[in-house]
Amino acid sequence: EAQVTQNPRYLITVTGKKLTVTCSQNMNHEYMSWYRQDPGLGLRQIYYSMNVEVTDKGDVPEGYKVSRKEKRNFPLILESPSPNQTSLYFCASSLDRGAYNEQFFGPGTRLTVL
């Protein structure tokens, strides 16, 4: 089954404790992206990757890191989480650039930073 998986689905952590949210897709997609969804602010792009070893900042990259060492995986790293990073996070993938193509989203990761 074609899908995007994220782990964990739920995470409660404390300020400053490094964490990684994994994202994996099995559709051989080149383009992958991370979003956060917050009430009243909609979906905002954090980082995206056009292909392996190619990543770029989205609209709200501060406090986040990503890597794309393999085509299928695109982990999101929070080196020192803060309470303002409490949010619902989505990973997405698509065939290429993404904007003109259907994006496939993961189920989301709800992160709470205390």
Add this chain to the structure above:
Amino acid sequence: DQQVKQNSPSLSVQEGRISILNCDYTNSMFDYFLWYKKYPAEGPTFLISISSIKDKNEDGRFTVFLNKSAKHLSLHIVPSQPGDSAVYFCAAVNAGNNRKLIWGLGTSLAVNP
């Protein structure tokens, strides 16, 4: 500054009736528009799209209309079903800004049996 606006945060419709979800945009460089649907505890899923060179695109019960002069698009669902109850996001591609995708805030649709 919201370039893609979904002015109705919520909408309630009776089963079998038409649902009309609206989306307004401000940037004339947008050349492609997409609608996504999102159920609770799931990620958004693609629903339907339309190029700016068209004024209508239809897929089963879902039709999207584009009025470029008014910078307005709408999603029609006919007939509405309880399973259509979800949040609907409008998104637009900015051809003038590296094909960046701009999202609206969403409209929550409730279809009542």
